[in-house]
Amino acid sequence: MTGLRPTTSHWGAYGVRVGPDGGITVVPHPDDPAPSPLLGNVPGGLRHPTRVARPAVRRGWLEHGPGPAGTRGREEFVELDWDEALDLVAAELDRVRREHGNQAIFGGSYGWASAGRFHHAQSQLHRFLNTIGGFTSSRNSYSLGTSLVLLPHLVGSADEVLRAASSWPTIVENTELIVAFGGIPAKNVFVTPGGVTRHGTPGYLAALAASRVEMALVSPLRADLPDGLDTRWYPIVPATDVALMLGLAHTLAAEDRHDRAFLDRYTVGFGEVESYLLGRADGVVRDAAWAASICGIPAADIVGLARRMAARRTLITVTWSLQRIEHGEQPVWAALTLAAMLGQIGLPGGGFGHGYGSMGDVGDPGPTGRIPYLPQGRNPVSAFIPVARIADMLLHPGARYDYDGDRYTYPDIRLVHWAGGNPFHHHQDLFRLRRAFARPDTIIVHEPYWTSTARHADVVLPVTTTLEREDIGGGRRDTHLHAMHRAVAPVGAARDDYDILAGLAGRLGVVDAFTEGRDARGWIEHLYTAWRADLVRRGTDVPAFEEFWAAGEYRLPGGPGHHTLFERFRADPDAHPLATPSGRIELFSATVASFGYPDCPGHPVWLEPTEWTGAPRAAAYPLHLIANQPGTRLHSQLDGGAVSQAAKIAGREAVRLHPADAAARGIAAGDVVRVFNDRGGCLAGAVLTDELRPGVVQLPTGAWFDPLDEDPADEHGEGSPPGAGLCVHGNPNVLTADVPTSRLSQGCVGQHALVEVERWTDEPPRLTVDAPPRLVPRPGRGGTL
Structure with missing residues (x-):
């Protein structure tokens, strides 16, 4: 990295070279064997026309x-100038907390923002809000909102299953068959919170190909496993994985290929599951033929796969996407049950995995020690929502809802303070969210860009990007801690979140509690020094801050090897019981059953999505939309970058259709099409491919929401009726349902929807997201800073 200014991102470490004209060149870290293509978005994003200047x-x-x-x-x-803007924000924060209490401030601030650990926008905002009396918060994540609630009931821990899974080297060495529900999408493995210096998963997938490990891809999309692997593709009907899993489980039980000894020693509740498989209560036998009628995989193939699973060292893995659907608890629970029936949980390279291919650090053998982080303090406000219920909260204050066995009430939110995220990317039913965003008294947003969230705010405060400030960064399994040097001066009047919040803290009389007397560089050095001292006490030689900063990075110690949760448990379930009521894997959970939720009973079941319910609706919208993660950007970040823009069709996001579905609708490759249902519609550019199941269309998330305005909403945000809205840029979340996975977890269901597609015959409306909204100077002040 000599001669470069080092930094890192959620998609990997890199160096920056600044040219004489102020433009930048991005150079991947030399230790990275598979640099992320997303680095190509960075140069064009720095001074993009949509930067918020003031x-x-x-x-x-x-x-x-x-x-x-x-x-x-x-x-x-x-x-405005900064002083007036901060005066207005501070006065409004003070008004709301005095008149309505701190629970009327929502500071969920969900989002990825910077890979830097000090300038982590959510931590900065939460620390500030805690110093002024607290805020209503959010729990869990859009990515894993269901699994984070479910897994503790089943195995006592979500984190160890998700973060400490069997490593890729263990899988390469021991596994004979991988049954990948949702695949192992290569596009996702470049991204990890905080980033990774060495992207190892592509190399491990290549090693699997060389070792001829058999792969069973269960997905409507062939691209969910890379080429070159020994793959058999099972192009399943979307959202029917549970039916297939139950058909596989029935085959194992009916042919006595399941491991009774393992089930008796390590699990509880298989009797209830077996009764359900055999239809003892309702007369419905969940065998391969039953499963085939639902999931579209021939019964003979289901039986054959079950037999191969029982005869080989088999790893069953479920991507996170499968739990982002209605009843999303069921595929995770059913896959765990299937793995338990094989008796291989806890064996090297066998058993159950959740998230391989969903994130770059799942299966990574890198270090597990904690890196420096900014303390947020204690939130005095107990009110919270599951993260994906923001629109429900804003639209229905005072309404009651269920969550994980308890009943809660949505607070009356008067002020939303958001930093480092874009809910108009990751939320569902965006026209409903738009109506919800009309409800609060005030919305404050910190943003580098004029995203749709910024455009729906009342006060927009311009913040710096990673390249315009100093920080320290690294990921959960990164091999390095990185000094993130400032490469360029801030664009326009942009300030760091820390500087903005310190200014507000000063106006509200809490500056000492927030800053502790440190500027940003002082905090970075303080966090590093405290982290270093802890490692030195444990015998690790770590350089002082000045040496680390000058070097630009520190290679983290590898640390001792570890055994996974399931390996420890299998070795001695009495000495290492799970943190469940039984101490065992709970295939039937009496706790979950006691909640009485019909949409999540006490063991895995097949529940048809309500999206399918009713023949008229299914007939009107006969195509299954998969709204998965994009391969050209991280969520919606840097959508204006070169890599993201190169994949657009006529400036719109690309939607993939099967040639037979396109021909039936008179659609040709490159056509602009309208994808629609009764929630709304969006324009996209057609790409034809036979690498998806007929009847399935795939439109990735992350195109900046660009609504075509027709009828303005009234003062309460009711506006146009549902289904009337059109996003002209191709954001699929105008089509997805804003309903919970179940009453247990209240997770999001943004992965699937039913839609129709038609060729757009008029001149497409112009895009507006590639430029700022109309900006005018403060009357009488000239708009000067």
Whole structure:
């Protein structure tokens, strides 16, 4: 990295070379065997036209004061100087907490933002809000909202299953058959919170190909496993994985190929599962023929796969995407049950895995020690929501909801303070979210770019990007801790989140509690020094801060090897019981059953998605949409970058259709099409491929939401009726349902929807997301800073 300014990102470490014209060149870290293609988005994002140049306030809020406003997302903004903007924000925060209490402030601030550990926007905001009395928070994640609640009931821990799974080297050495529900999508393995210096998963997948490990890909999308592997593709009907799993389980039980001794010693509840498989209570036998009628895989193939699974060292893995559907608990629970029936849980390279191919650090053998982080303090407010229930909270204050065995009440939110995220990317039913965002009195957003979230705010505060500030960064299994040097000066009037919040803290009388007397560099050095001292006490030689900063990185110690949760448990279940009521794997959970949730009973079951319910709706929208993660960006980040833009069709996101489905609708490759259902529609560019199941269309998330405005909403945000909205850029979350996975976890269901597709015959509406909204200077002040 000599001569480069080092930094890192969620998609990997790199160096920056600044040219004489201020442009930058990005160079991958030399230790990275498979640098992420997403690095190609970085140069074009630095000074993109959508950068927020100055603090800006929605004109209606500035002129009429706080209150619900259906014109959010449609109005022009007035640019202010920093002092006036911070004065306004501080006064509004103070008003809301005095008049309504701190629970009326929502600081969920869900998002990825920077890979830096100090300038972690969510931590910064939460620390600030805690110093002024707290806030209503959010729990869990859109990625794993279901599994994080379910797994503790089944195996006592979510984190060890998700973060300490069997390593890729162990799998390469021992596994004979991988049954990959949802595949192992190579596009996802470049991304990890905090990043990884060495992207190892592509190499391990190549090693699997060389060793001729047999792969069973269960997915509607052939691309969910890379080419070159010994793969048999099972192009399943979307959202029917549980039916297939139950058919496999029935075959194992009916042919006595299941491991009774393992089930008796290590699990509880198989009797209830077996009764369900055999239909003892309802007369429905969940055999291969039954499963075939639902999932579209021939019964003979189901039987054959079950027999191969029982005869080989088999790893059953489930991607995170499978739990982002209605009843998303069931595929995770059913896969765990299937693995338990094989009796291989805890064996090297066998058993159950969750998330291989969903994130770059799943299966990574790198270090597990904690890296420096910013303390957030204690939140005095107990109110919270499951993260994906934000629209319900804003639209229905005071309503009751179930969550993990308890009943809660949605708070009455008057102010939303958001930093480092973009809910108009990751939430579902975006036109409903738009109505929800009309409800609060005030929305404050910190953003480098004019995303749709920023456009729907009342106050937008411009923040720096990673390249415009100093930090320290690294991921959960990274081999390095990185010094993130500032490469360029801030664009426009952008400030760090820390500087912004320190300014607010000063106005609200809590600056000492928030800053502890340190500037940003002082905090970075303090966090590193405290982290270093802990390692030195444990006998690790770690350089002082000055040496680390000058070197640009520190190679983290590998540490001793570890045994996974299941390996320890299998070795001695009495000495290492699971943190479940029984101490065993709970194939039937009496605790979950006691909640009485019909959408999540006490053992894995097949539940048809309500999205399919009713023949008229299914007939109107006969195509299954898969809204998966993009391969050209991280979520919606840097959508204006070169890699993301190169994959667009006519400036719109690309939607993939089977040639037979396209021909039936008169659609040709490159056509602009409308993808729609009764929630809304979006325009996309058609790509034809036979590498997906007929009847399936695939449109990745992350295109910046660009609504075509027709009828403005009223002051309460009711606006146009459901289904009337159109995103002209191709965001599939205008089509997905904003309903929970179940009453147990309240996770998101954004992976699937039923849709129809038609060729767009008019001139496509122009895009607006590639430029800022209309900006005007403060009257009488010239808009100067």
